[in-house]
Amino acid sequence: MKQQCAxxxxxxxxxxxxxxxxxxxxxxxILGLDAFSEIGKIEENxxxxxxxxxxxxxxVSAKTGLTSLADDSGLAVDALGGAPxxxxxxxxxxxxxxxxxxxxxxxxxxxLQVMTDMPESGRACRFVCCMAAVRPDGLELLVxxxxxxxxxxxxxxxxxxxxxxxxxxxxxGKAAAELSREEKNAVSHRGKALRMLLEKxxxxxxxxK
Numbered sequence: 001m002k003q004q005c006a007x008x009x010x011x012x013x014x015x016x017x018x019x020x021x022x023x024x025x026x027x028x029x030i031l032g033l034d035a036f037s038e039i040g041k042i043e044e045n046x047x048x049x050x051x052x053x054x055x056x057x058x059x060v061s062a063k064t065g066l067t068s069l070a071d072d073s074g075l076a077v078d079a080l081g082g083a084p085x086x087x088x089x090x091x092x093x094x095x096x097x098x099x100x101x102x103x104x105x106x107x108x109x110x111x112l113q114v115m116t117d118m119p120e121s122g123r124a125c126r127f128v129c130c131m132a133a134v135r136p137d138g139l140e141l142l143v144x145x146x147x148x149x150x151x152x153x154x155x156x157x158x159x160x161x162x163x164x165x166x167x168x169x170x171x172x173g174k175a176a177a178e179l180s181r182e183e184k185n186a187v188s189h190r191g192k193a194l195r196m197l198l199e200k201x202x203x204x205x206x207x208x209k
Contacts (some may be wrong), residue, residue: 005029006133009042009056009070019069023198028205030069039063044086049073050142052086053132061134067205069197073129073190075163077115077151079122084111088163104162108155112166115151123151127167127176129189131197133204141204145192149176160184 006028008016016032023030033039042059046052049072056070074088084091084107092103092110101109115123126148133141147169155165157177164176169187176184185191 005031006067006069007031007033007036007060007064009033009060009068019194023201028067028201031066033060036060036064044072046072046086049086049128049130050132050144053130054134054140054142057132057134057140061136065136067133067135069131069133071129071131071190071193073127075111075125075167076128077111077123077125079118079124080114108163108166111151111163112153115153118151120150125149125151125167127163127189129193131193133197133201135205135209137209139204139207139209141197141200143193143196143200145189145194145196147187147189147192 006023008019008030010016011033013032013034016030020030039060042056044052044055046055052072053070056072057068060070061068072086074085076082076085088107089103092106095106095110097106098109126146128144128146130142130144149167149169152166152168152175155177156175157165157179159179159181160177167176168174169176172179172183172187176188
C-alpha cells in the first residue's frame with residue numbers, strides 16, 4: 001500500500017512516535033500538530049468522549065486536507081454519574097493547588113475527597129478512550145475502549161499519569177500506576193481502542209465514500 005500522511009491531533013512528540021510505529025504496517029506516515037503552526041488551540045466542548053475526539057479530528061482534517069486521528073479519554077465513576085468524564089483533565093481546576101502540587105495530583109485529591117465516605121461497593125469506575133479518524137472527504141471512523149476497575153482510597157505506584165495511582169484493576173490485583181507500560185497497554189482503555197482502530201484502519205483508508 002502506498003504510504004499516506006495522517007495527522008495525529010496532538011503536540012505530544014511521544015504520542016506521535018508511539019503511534020507512528022504502531023501504524024507503520026498501514027502505510028501511514030504520522031505527523032503531529034507541531035508541523036502545522038497555523039492550527040491553534042482546539043476547543044473541546046463536546047458532551048462525550050466521542051464528541052471531543054471527532055471535534056479534534058474533523059478540525060485538523062479540514063485545516064490540513066489530510067486524514068486526521070484524534071483521541072479523547074478520561075475516568076468515569078459510576079457513583080458520580082460518570083464524572084469526572086470529559087472534564088477529567090480539568091476536574092479540580094476550581095481548587096487552589098497545594099505547594100508543588102501538579103494538576104494530576106490536584107485532580108486525584110479532589111476525587112478522593114468527593115469519594116471519602118463511599119463504601120467499597122460504590123467505588124466502581126472505568127477508564128474510557130475514544131479514537132476517531134476523519135478523512136478529508138468527510139468519511140469518519142470511531143472506536144471506543146473501556147477498562148473497568150475501582151477507586152482506591154489512596155494513591156499507589158509511581159508509573160503512568162492522570163488517575164492511574166487510584167485506579168485498581170481487580171483482575172491483576174494492581175493499581176494502574178503499578179503496571180509496566182507493556183502490562184498497561186495489554187489491558188488499558190487506550191490499548192483496546194488502538195487495537196480496534198488498527199483492525200479497521202486499512203479498510204477505512206481504502207474505502208470509497
